[in-house]
Amino acid sequence: MTEKMTIEEAQEKIDHWIKTIGVRYFNELTNMAMLTEEVGELARIIARRYGEQSEKDSDKSKDLGDEMADVLFVLICLANQTDVDLTKALEKNLAKKTKRDADRHKNNPKLQ
Numbered sequence: 001m002t003e004k005m006t007i008e009e010a011q012e013k014i015d016h017w018i019k020t021i022g023v024r025y026f027n028e029l030t031n032m033a034m035l036t037e038e039v040g041e042l043a044r045i046i047a048r049r050y051g052e053q054s055e056k057d058s059d060k061s062k063d064l065g066d067e068m069a070d071v072l073f074v075l076i077c078l079a080n081q082t083d084v085d086l087t088k089a090l091e092k093n094l095a096k097k098t099k100r101d102a103d104r105h106k107n108n109p110k111l112q
Helices: 007-021 028-050 064-081 088-099
Strands: none
Touching: 007 064, 007 088, 028 064, 064 088
C-alpha cells in the first residue's frame, strides 16, 4: 500500500515538478483560464455520465479521477504562486462552514 500524500506534500511536489519539468509557472491569469478549462472538461464528463445527456463514445473512456486531478493540479499551481497554504486555508474554511452550517442542513426539509 502506498502512503497518502498530504496537501502540503502535493504543493511541494507540484512546485518541484513545475521548476524541473515545467520550466516555470504560467502566470496567474493563464492558470486561471486553464483551471476554468479543466473544470469544464470535468463538468462535461459528469453531466454526460451522471446527468441527463447521453455520454458520447469519445467521453466513455475518460478517467474521471484523472480529470479531477487535472483540476487539482492547476488549483495547486495557483495556490503555490499566490503563496496560499492550502492546508491552512482548507482548515479555516471547514471551521467557517462548521460554525455557519451547524444546524442549517439538518433543518433543511429538502434534505430529509
